[in-house]
Amino acid sequence: MKFINYLESIAGIGVFPLISLGVFFTFFILLIIWAFFVKKEHILEMKNIPFDSSNDSKQ
DSSP states (O other): OOHHHHHHTSTTTTHHHHHHHHHHHHHHHHHHHHHHHSOHHHHHHHHTGGGOGGGOOOO
16 A cells, blocks of 8 residues: 555645745744844844854863
């Protein structure tokens, strides 16, 4: 028996791909909205974290 036959026997299986597609697009749309409204200072602060010497551990 092929795998597709197992999927066809599950009631309502067609809704799961639609839900996952909806979650995927919702996440990225919210991420784009956040990127437009976040303060520029926050972006610059996050960008400079790797170069910040105060976060370096003493070796």
